[in-house]
Amino acid sequence: MKPLIKFFLILFFLSSFSISIQGSFPNEHLLIIEEENTTTNNALRKALNISSIRILGSKNEFDQNKKLIQNLLPETYIKSYEFINQNKIKITVNAKLLRNEFLDNNLSISIEDNISISAWILCKTNLRSKSEYDLLAKKCKKLKKEISNMALERDINLVYPIFDANDLNFLDIEQKKERLDNSFINDRYLSNESFYCEITLMEDKCFKTKASKNNKIDFSKTYSIINIFNSTVDSAQKIKKVYLNKNSFKPISINISNISSIEEYNLVFQELENIIFFDNLSLSSLTNDDVIFSSNLLGKVSDIEKIFRTKKNFKINSINYKKISIEFNPLKDA
Numbered sequence: 001m002k003p004l005i006k007f008f009l010i011l012f013f014l015s016s017f018s019i020s021i022q023g024s025f026p027n028e029h030l031l032i033i034e035e036e037n038t039t040t041n042n043a044l045r046k047a048l049n050i051s052s053i054r055i056l057g058s059k060n061e062f063d064q065n066k067k068l069i070q071n072l073l074p075e076t077y078i079k080s081y082e083f084i085n086q087n088k089i090k091i092t093v094n095a096k097l098l099r100n101e102f103l104d105n106n107l108s109i110s111i112e113d114n115i116s117i118s119a120w121i122l123c124k125t126n127l128r129s130k131s132e133y134d135l136l137a138k139k140c141k142k143l144k145k146e147i148s149n150m151a152l153e154r155d156i157n158l159v160y161p162i163f164d165a166n167d168l169n170f171l172d173i174e175q176k177k178e179r180l181d182n183s184f185i186n187d188r189y190l191s192n193e194s195f196y197c198e199i200t201l202m203e204d205k206c207f208k209t210k211a212s213k214n215n216k217i218d219f220s221k222t223y224s225i226i227n228i229f230n231s232t233v234d235s236a237q238k239i240k241k242v243y244l245n246k247n248s249f250k251p252i253s254i255n256i257s258n259i260s261s262i263e264e265y266n267l268v269f270q271e272l273e274n275i276i277f278f279d280n281l282s283l284s285s286l287t288n289d290d291v292i293f294s295s296n297l298l299g300k301v302s303d304i305e306k307i308f309r310t311k312k313n314f315k316i317n318s319i320n321y322k323k324i325s326i327e328f329n330p331l332k333d334a
Contacts, residue, residue, distance in 0.1 A: 077098045077101075078091060108242065111241075115236045115240075118185070193235055249296040252321065
């Protein structure tokens, strides 16, 4: 560990070692707003709304707190924007500042790791009429584009099943005229959640998948495409919700082992600094390959553990309200 100790005093001057880490709580959201005949102010407001939903991890909670969010001034949270063309604007939102605003108002936030949603969109075509077939194909293409745009706004990985013979067999719609509640969505498409929609020229009907494994379709209630999408994403992100109390904190020690260079120290420090539950993070000591930080814990240990479980280069050895022991495992492609 001698190289780390020897060069530690110049660590803060080595800007070339700085690594941009977004992680679970990104400092910025880079958004492309594309709308015809919109004003700059409307585009900035839309960007602020998109960032708000990402941070809250819930469209439902966004709607519940709409009055608070509408009173926020976009110019306070927009870091920069530039026009790509007449109808497209690239906007950078200060997500860290906006996140702190929600925390100051005692709102819960979400870990912003990517999740995947399977969108089972079945377009029920009439092969006896080419004109109807063409109209439905056009309608389905438009609906899928709308869903893809919503997924892009919420930063969701979207999967469209291919509806081959295996898919149709699992959905149990080829052989039976009457749909029963024993239809299952198979697990061939890896995703956190899924929903199922039937599209015809006359109507669109969407259905939730049942808990606990989210593989059985619930036909008891129908939803619009927008509602089913937001409801499904909200459900998938529910387990990523975390709660923070800025008025209550406890001193905590964070021991990181297996640090072998200044670059690795720099990366670890930035990772910890981006975890909002650590307030007033500072270095306590360096011993061999171990680095010990001190901080104030503003949230639950379970939420801290939830965050570290998502980080591939950290392995939790032990964790409690007084001390966290973690082994750093540098990624080969990092």
